[in-house]
Amino acid sequence: MAIPQSKVFRVDGMSCQHCKMAVESMVGKLSGVExxxxxxxxxxxxxxxxxxxxxxxxxxxxxxxxxYDVVKDS
Ligand SMILES: [Cu+2]
Known part of the structure; x- marks a missing residue:
């Protein structure tokens, strides 16, 4: 049994509920995303x-x- 990992991504350009829904649905479609x-x-x-x-x-x-743009650390 794999232990779920968690990561926080910084993302530019999300400004409203639509953006929130768009990102949540696109990322949520990936298999393995909980x-x-x-x-x-x-x-x-x-x-x-x-x-x-x-x-x-x-x-x-x-x-x-x-x-949307993922902001890279460092
Ligand atoms: Cu929006």
Whole structure:
């Protein structure tokens, strides 16, 4: 049994409920993603996922596919 991982992504461009829904549905479609939680005020997306099924690159790709920019750390 895999332990779910959790990661908070910083995402630019999310400004309303529509953005929130778009990101949550795109990321939520990935198999291995257990939950997606968008915080519009903070500009963050918290994702819980099974690292055996999906990786952060795929999650970032889904966020980008929804039309938003993932802000890279460092
Ligand atoms: Cu919007």
């Amino acid at each position: 939950s997606v939680s968008v915080d519009l005020a903070a500009g963050t997306v918290e994702v819980k996922y099974n690292a055996e099924q999906v990786d952060t690159e795929a999650i970032e790709g889904a966020i980008a596919g929804a039309g």
